[in-house]
Amino acid sequence: MPTMNMLQAINNALDIAMAEDDKVICFGEDVGVFGGVFRATSHLQEKYGKSRCFNTPLVEQGIIGFANGLAAQGSVPVAEIQFADYIFPAFDQIVNESAKFRYRSGDLFNVGGLTIRTPYGGGIAGGLYHSQSPEAYFTHTPGLKVVVPRNPYQAKGLLLASIRDPDPVLFLEPKRLYRASVGEVPQEDYQLPIGEAEVIKEGTDITLVGWGAQMEVIGKAVELAEEQGIACEVIDLRTLLPWDADTVVESVLKTGRLIVSHEAPLTGGFAGEIAATIQERCFLYLESPITRVTGLDTPFPLVLEKEYLPDHLKIFEAIRESVNF
Amino acid sequence: MTNYVHQPLFMTGDEFSMATFSLLDPEGELYEGAREPDLPRDHARRLYQAMLATRILDERMMAAQRQGRLSFYMQSTGEEAAVVGAAAALDDADMIMAQYREQGALMYRGFSIDEFMNQLFGNELDYGKGRQMPIHYGSRKLHYMTISSPLATQIPQATGYAYGQKLAGDGHCTLTFFGEGAASEGDFHAALNMASVHQVPVIFFCRNNGYAISTPSTEQFAADGIAPRAFGYHMHVIRVDGNDALAVYEATRQARQIAVEQNKPVLIEAMSYRLAAHSSSDDPSGYRAKSEEEAWRLKDPILRMQKWLLKKGWWSEEEETSQQETLRREVLDTMKRAEKRSPPPLESLITDVYADITPELQRQFDQLKRHIRRYPEAYPRGARSLDLEVNTSTDSQGEA
Numbered sequence: 001m002p003t004m005n006m007l008q009a010i011n012n013a014l015d016i017a018m019a020e021d022d023k024v025i026c027f028g029e030d031v032g033v034f035g036g037v038f039r040a041t042s043h044l045q046e047k048y049g050k051s052r053c054f055n056t057p058l059v060e061q062g063i064i065g066f067a068n069g070l071a072a073q074g075s076v077p078v079a080e081i082q083f084a085d086y087i088f089p090a091f092d093q094i095v096n097e098s099a100k101f102r103y104r105s106g107d108l109f110n111v112g113g114l115t116i117r118t119p120y121g122g123g124i125a126g127g128l129y130h131s132q133s134p135e136a137y138f139t140h141t142p143g144l145k146v147v148v149p150r151n152p153y154q155a156k157g158l159l160l161a162s163i164r165d166p167d168p169v170l171f172l173e174p175k176r177l178y179r180a181s182v183g184e185v186p187q188e189d190y191q192l193p194i195g196e197a198e199v200i201k202e203g204t205d206i207t208l209v210g211w212g213a214q215m216e217v218i219g220k221a222v223e224l225a226e227e228q229g230i231a232c233e234v235i236d237l238r239t240l241l242p243w244d245a246d247t248v249v250e251s252v253l254k255t256g257r258l259i260v261s262h263e264a265p266l267t268g269g270f271a272g273e274i275a276a277t278i279q280e281r282c283f284l285y286l287e288s289p290i291t292r293v294t295g296l297d298t299p300f301p302l303v304l305e306k307e308y309l310p311d312h313l314k315i316f317e318a319i320r321e322s323v324n325f
Numbered sequence: 326m327t328n329y330v331h332q333p334l335f336m337t338g339d340e341f342s343m344a345t346f347s348l349l350d351p352e353g354e355l356y357e358g359a360r361e362p363d364l365p366r367d368h369a370r371r372l373y374q375a376m377l378a379t380r381i382l383d384e385r386m387m388a389a390q391r392q393g394r395l396s397f398y399m400q401s402t403g404e405e406a407a408v409v410g411a412a413a414a415l416d417d418a419d420m421i422m423a424q425y426r427e428q429g430a431l432m433y434r435g436f437s438i439d440e441f442m443n444q445l446f447g448n449e450l451d452y453g454k455g456r457q458m459p460i461h462y463g464s465r466k467l468h469y470m471t472i473s474s475p476l477a478t479q480i481p482q483a484t485g486y487a488y489g490q491k492l493a494g495d496g497h498c499t500l501t502f503f504g505e506g507a508a509s510e511g512d513f514h515a516a517l518n519m520a521s522v523h524q525v526p527v528i529f530f531c532r533n534n535g536y537a538i539s540t541p542s543t544e545q546f547a548a549d550g551i552a553p554r555a556f557g558y559h560m561h562v563i564r565v566d567g568n569d570a571l572a573v574y575e576a577t578r579q580a581r582q583i584a585v586e587q588n589k590p591v592l593i594e595a596m597s598y599r600l601a602a603h604s605s606s607d608d609p610s611g612y613r614a615k616s617e618e619e620a621w622r623l624k625d626p627i628l629r630m631q632k633w634l635l636k637k638g639w640w641s642e643e644e645e646t647s648q649q650e651t652l653r654r655e656v657l658d659t660m661k662r663a664e665k666r667s668p669p670p671l672e673s674l675i676t677d678v679y680a681d682i683t684p685e686l687q688r689q690f691d692q693l694k695r696h697i698r699r700y701p702e703a704y705p706r707g708a709r710s711l712d713l714e715v716n717t718s719t720d721s722q723g724e725a
Contacts, residue, residue, distance in 0.1 A: 062515025065481025
């Protein structure tokens with residue numbers, strides 16, 4: 001099985017989708033001949049022509065407006081927003097248009113073919129405007145699906161599933177892992193399920209939930225905890241909307257303890273949603289308070305990035321406190 | 326090629342002067358030097374009848390709104406020629422992505438009075454399943470995109486839709502309508518620039534009707550209207566007399582040729598006037614003079630075309646009278662039918678959010694049903710949908 005980094009896996013997924021279906025069209029700022037600032041769309045214009053892989057003017061609301069129309073027409077647009085930090089000019093097109101297209105027309109029209117790819121997250125010395133994790137703005141929007149892969153294998157399978165999914169998908173790519181995360185990825189076509197979490201490690205003492213780049217950080221914290229004899233169960237949510245509460249509930253009914261971790265700020269973050277649901281469904285089984293280990297309620301810093309981030313040590317401490325509660 | 330000069334030269338756009346294309350004068354006579362477009366008798370009658378039907382629908386529905394039978398309405402009075410004239414110049418399978426005041430285009434394409442009424446009353450037959458306020462029509466079979474309230478969002482979507490049509494190579498284009506107020510939104514500029522860069526068969530049709538709710542166009546932009554903006558995008562543009570159906574028809578017909586044959590976008594600015602209020606919730610007497618309205622009433626687009634048709638012998642006073650009577654009766658009869666129909670079923674609350682109902686949404690819905698079963702009187706429509714006995718005299722229509 002070939003080894004790929006996450007960018008290669010994403011590029012490979014786009015290549016497969018474009019080869020299979022003429023209606024798949026990739027576009028965004030610099031995605032054409034340059035192949036995107038991160039090179040996720042490398043060689044696609046060469047292979048499939050300028051009409052199916054192209055640069056757009058620098059206008060995010062235009063990119064998503066264009067993509068909505070193209071999807072309504074029956075094409076399968078894969079639009080790239082260069083950084084998730086710059087998705088906000090397109091917020092209206094995503095929240096008021098993509099998400100509501102099917103509902104408001106009574107299913108006469110839909111933009112189910114639409115996938116929006118965008119790199120998110122910190123740890124790359126990107127400061128306020130190249131580091132944000134805006135997932136919670138979108139998980140509050142019925143009609144969207146929000147998907148986040150944690151490694152190259154997941155990225156390829158989830159991206160192919162997103163492109164073929166009958167609903168619009170916001171596909172958040174952990175850019176810190178673009179080149180850092182390397183793993184075996186099948187060359188052939190495969191899909192991973194949207195809306196299903198994955199238990200990536202079983203354990204009996206405590207449940208840890210995360211998604212995307214945070215899974216690697218949780219993994220490191222779990223190693224420290226296991227050295228102290230704490231058996232951790234680790235769940236990658238993979239899809240944040242609609243999220244797989246059942247898998248988390250089943251785990252917490254067993255462990256009685258839950259930690260949720262994300263890079264985005266604490267207040268209004270998606271961990272709050274998970275905590276509320278789990279206390280409702282697991283109330284009598286909880287051994288300790290559900291804990292959120294997240295970024296601070298500040299803009300994303302630059303020089304003090306390390307201090308801001310919910311790293312493995314902060315998660316490890318939360319595990320200890322939960323177990324010793 | 327860069328053209329260097331060696332003294333500073335500032336420009337404002339005043340170097341250009343946009344002309345307005347007009348064929349018929351207010352008396353329905355062709356202007357001297359104007360050439361009558363190639364518009365056959367039946368096509369001209371279809372155009373006129375759609376304008377007339379739109380006017381009558383608007384009058385009756387506004388009256389119904391005032392009687393409390395309808396929650397909301399928007400008239401297109403004064404702008405019928407701009408909208409129907411444009412629709413008549415398209416192929417019926419071209420996509421129309423409208424703003425909200427373009428019921429005339431749907432009327433032209435054959436949306437039935439029943440279909441209008443079902444949407445206005447949000448009943449079980451409404452294609453939109455009672456989810457949107459009145460006038461948010463849509464029709465897949467008539468290639469008319471469902472209306473969305475946020476302004477200008479449809480403009481870049483039209484660029485994208487037309488790009489798909491170009492790739493499909495089926496010879497169709499998209500026409501998107503919007504007001505001169507909506508043209509201030511960022512989406513307008515994004516759409517025009519992208520259409521020009523990507524050479525897309527789309528027609529941007531601006532209804533410059535003088536007002537964005539209460540804001541006059543003089544407070545909307547400093548330049549000479551919307552049309553000159555096309556120069557900045559290197560786009561074909563024409564300004565047309567929006568109260569002259571023939572001129573609108575001919576301008577749009579030629580714009581369509583440019584769009585479809587050359588894969589190039591075109592901007593049309595139709596100069597007109599919103600004779601009615603913005604909506605049933607608006608009262609123009611607070612922001613504009615009656616005399617201004619009266620001046621525009623003299624330029625009524627329907628009368629202008631009617632006079633032209635009468636002179637050509639393609640229409641008669643008798644037809645006019647009988648058509649008006651028939652339409653008024655049809656509107657009233659269908660309204661009575663539509664308002665008596667059941668509301669959409671309770672399940673339409675959760676369908677079409679996603680292609681399939683998610684487990685979480687199903688759970689929330691089951692919880693809601695249990696609650697309605699407990700308090701059916703408080704939720705008459707939901708209770709009716711669940712076939713529950715409701716011991717109350719609550720008139721569900723009165724709740725709209």
